[in-house]
Amino acid sequence: MDQAQATPKAAAGEKETVLVDASFEPLMPQFLTNRKRDVVTMRETLAQQDFETVQKVAHGMKGAGGSYGFDRITELAAGIEQAARAGDVSTIARDLSTLDSYLNRVKVVYE
Amino acid sequence: MNDSISQGKPILLLVEDEEDTANLVKLIMEDIGYQVVPAEDGREAQRIIPLMPPPSLVLLDIQLPHVDGVTVLSTIRTTPDWKGVPVVMLTADSNERDVRMALALGAKDYILKPFKRDALVARLQRFLDGSVPKQRS
Numbered sequence: 001m002d003q004a005q006a007t008p009k010a011a012a013g014e015k016e017t018v019l020v021d022a023s024f025e026p027l028m029p030q031f032l033t034n035r036k037r038d039v040v041t042m043r044e045t046l047a048q049q050d051f052e053t054v055q056k057v058a059h060g061m062k063g064a065g066g067s068y069g070f071d072r073i074t075e076l077a078a079g080i081e082q083a084a085r086a087g088d089v090s091t092i093a094r095d096l097s098t099l100d101s102y103l104n105r106v107k108v109v110y111e
Numbered sequence: 112m113n114d115s116i117s118q119g120k121p122i123l124l125l126v127e128d129e130e131d132t133a134n135l136v137k138l139i140m141e142d143i144g145y146q147v148v149p150a151e152d153g154r155e156a157q158r159i160i161p162l163m164p165p166p167s168l169v170l171l172d173i174q175l176p177h178v179d180g181v182t183v184l185s186t187i188r189t190t191p192d193w194k195g196v197p198v199v200m201l202t203a204d205s206n207e208r209d210v211r212m213a214l215a216l217g218a219k220d221y222i223l224k225p226f227k228r229d230a231l232v233a234r235l236q237r238f239l240d241g242s243v244p245k246q247r248s
Contacts, residue, residue, distance in 0.1 A: 021228055023138065023139075023142055023228075024135065024138070026138070027131070027134050027135060027138060030131070030134070031131050031134075034130065034131055059174070059203055060128075060129040060132075060203075062203055062224075062225075063129055063132055063203035063224030063225055064129055064131040064132045064135070064224070064225070065225060066224075066225025066226075067132060067135055067224060067225040067226050067227075068131070068135060068225075071225075074225050
């Protein structure tokens, strides 16, 4: 899954700008907080080999991400969901790392 | 339930368990003049359906905890006064079996998540009754 590999931008810790509909602004703090919470939940449940919960959390994130304008979140969540279905620990761990890094670097610009 | 519904605005019953998606749909639809009644899962939907007047539209997630969307759709279709209410399914997967079953049970359409704001509004407005919501400037 090449898309989930660390990009030069990620390696450099550069901000990634995402354009978001200005009317969504009141919801953004909670949306981003919940995504970070999801990463923690998925890491904890992955440690317990609880693939069902990982899959469920990733599924919700897949639907919400792109709807808010974060296509990258949907893309990574879809990969995690699929890997959880297959019980693929290393792919889940790698994609969670990428997602965590992305969430820490993302910069929202309202349009 | 009736007490919490204000007069004059078309009502949309939203059955969606993913909190951020529900908040977003609510914000979008309220922004264009609809009143959104949320239900966080299928069981909650089945609880409130008999308690509220028929809405202008139901937006119903397929994958729900406790009671799934297809079962809620069956409830809607057998509830007096709700039989003609348009129902649009919402799903993060194009699960053909569930979508086919929902359409066979009378769902008008389905929308895939993630969705874009303008596409969601355009798809839903086709089924909302004669009310003319405000367009965002």
